[in-house]
Amino acid sequence: MVIGTRLRDLREEKGLSQGDVEKSTGLLRCYISRIENGHTIPSLETLERFADALDVPLYKMFYTGNGEAPTPNLLRRKSLEELAAQPGEAGEDARFLMQFNNALAQLGEPDRDVVLTLAKKLAAR
Numbered sequence: 001m002v003i004g005t006r007l008r009d010l011r012e013e014k015g016l017s018q019g020d021v022e023k024s025t026g027l028l029r030c031y032i033s034r035i036e037n038g039h040t041i042p043s044l045e046t047l048e049r050f051a052d053a054l055d056v057p058l059y060k061m062f063y064t065g066n067g068e069a070p071t072p073n074l075l076r077r078k079s080l081e082e083l084a085a086q087p088g089e090a091g092e093d094a095r096f097l098m099q100f101n102n103a104l105a106q107l108g109e110p111d112r113d114v115v116l117t118l119a120k121k122l123a124a125r
Helices: 003-013 018-025 029-036 044-054 080-084 088-106 109-124
Strands: none
Touching: 003 029, 003 044, 018 029, 018 044, 080 088, 088 109
């Protein structure tokens, strides 16, 4: 897929002219034309400006299907409980964090602040 063609299609679906996009993004109309005709590849910042101007989420610039874009299972974040169930070092670290979280929950506010301040200082080293 050529990104410029997709941008033009999205713009035309919204009934906007290049001038309308120019006004809302601050990008020059000649630059918008160069992108749409495939002469220039836009940066991520420029794509974000287009998404705002067209009032679409950024993924719509790349996804042509209907509805929400499918999210691969690899990108789904696992919960701490799921990580704790894993064997090995990853599971061990997750179990430690769960214990630490439970211990912090039992402390009063002043004691929790002391522990968190200490943890920040240790992490900064």
